[in-house]
Amino acid sequence: MTTTPGGHTPEKTSVSLLGLGSMGTALARAWLAAGHPLTVWNRTPARATALTAEGARVADSAAAAVAANSLVVLCLLDDASVAEALADADLTGKDLVNLTTSTPAEARARAEWARERGARYLDGGIMAVPPMVGVPEAGGYVFYSGSRALFERHQAVLAVPVGTTYVGADPGFAALHDVALLSAMYGMFAGAAHAFALIRQEDIDPTAFAPLLADWLTAMAPSVHQTAAQLRDGDYTRGTVSPLAMQVAGTPTFLSTAEGQGVSPELLTPYFALMRRRLTEGGSPDEDLTGVIDLLVRP
Structure with a gap:
């Protein structure tokens, strides 16, 4: 910790x-542990009272x-x-930092x-779950937008x-x-759910399958950089490895496999339908899947 010129x-x-x-x-616990004076309030008083032993001051x-300090952080329901x-x-004169979703x-x-x-106002989007708070190596962070100052x-x-x-x-x-990052997360969860459903009734240990799935998703994740570059430049064929026409032609295999395994294809069919629509509504057969994004954006 630095000190003032007077040594204080x-x-x-x-x-x-x-x-x-x-x-x-x-x-609250992270700020208290770091020595920041903290005033807390909660609609249910018992939650606030529990923090007094850790040094928090409870407002009635x-x-x-809000009156207690210039910096006011909000983490409410909605x-x-x-x-x-x-x-x-x-x-x-207050500095409001709103971490409410x-x-x-x-x-x-x-x-x-x-x-x-x-x-003054700053909005925040928390990209962490509670166990990640106060643990730097966990990788949690918060998006902030509003006044840079x-x-x-x-x-x-x-x-x-x-x-x-x-x-x-x-x-x-x-x-x-x-919301954009969490939406992508749920898309990943949907794909993983379908993958596990396909093996669910077979003599395949899901715990042995999981590392294969995790490694494959990790290997595919960097493709977002190519998608971003294609969106920026407007050339959806640049760097394409698996052309749209080829991928559309392969979709029946996924649907037939799901049927054979007794698995609903409902997590896959909306995306497959968008792929076919892109191909039939003017998308180049040699382009990547990036054009699907344009179908999702409403004018």
Whole structure:
């Protein structure tokens, strides 16, 4: 820790935290362990009281928690909970950091709402689960968007529980990055579920199959870089290894295998339908699967 010219150790930034669910509690404990004075509030008081033994000060209302410190972090259930919790709070001059899960539109509206009430605003999208908080090697981080100056002012404090990644001045970008990455995650989960279903009734140990599946998904993951380059340049044939026409021609094998294994193809058929549609609606047979993305974007 650095010291001032006079040799005094500077005080650590005080934080007010509203919301003590699993994630909020993990954040609270990380800040307390790092020596940051912390004021907490939760709709269910018992959750807040449990942190007093670790050094937290409990506010008797959300408004009191906001009044206690300049830096106010929100980790509530949803956007409506934010509005309800802060209804009676004086936000003038406060730095609001909203880690509540929301949509990009909600984040943008909440940023304007905060500005109208005299507060500065930073939105966050948490890319971690509670056990990753306070464990740097776990790789968790939070996307932040909004005022860069506000982010830089509090980055050191915000980085105590998990890493920080600033993604732009648009307040909705943190939520957008959050949902985009989680959407890809669920797509991966869907593919893995179908793969396990295919072997479910065979004499194949799923624990022996799992490393093969994990390694294959890991090997395929870097393809996102080629997709990104194709989207940026507009050339969907550049660097293509498995052309669209060839992949469409191979889809019946996947569907027949699923039928033979007694497995519903419902996780695969929507994507296969988009592949066929791209091919029949003007996509080059030699292009990659990138053109499917254009079919998903509504005008």
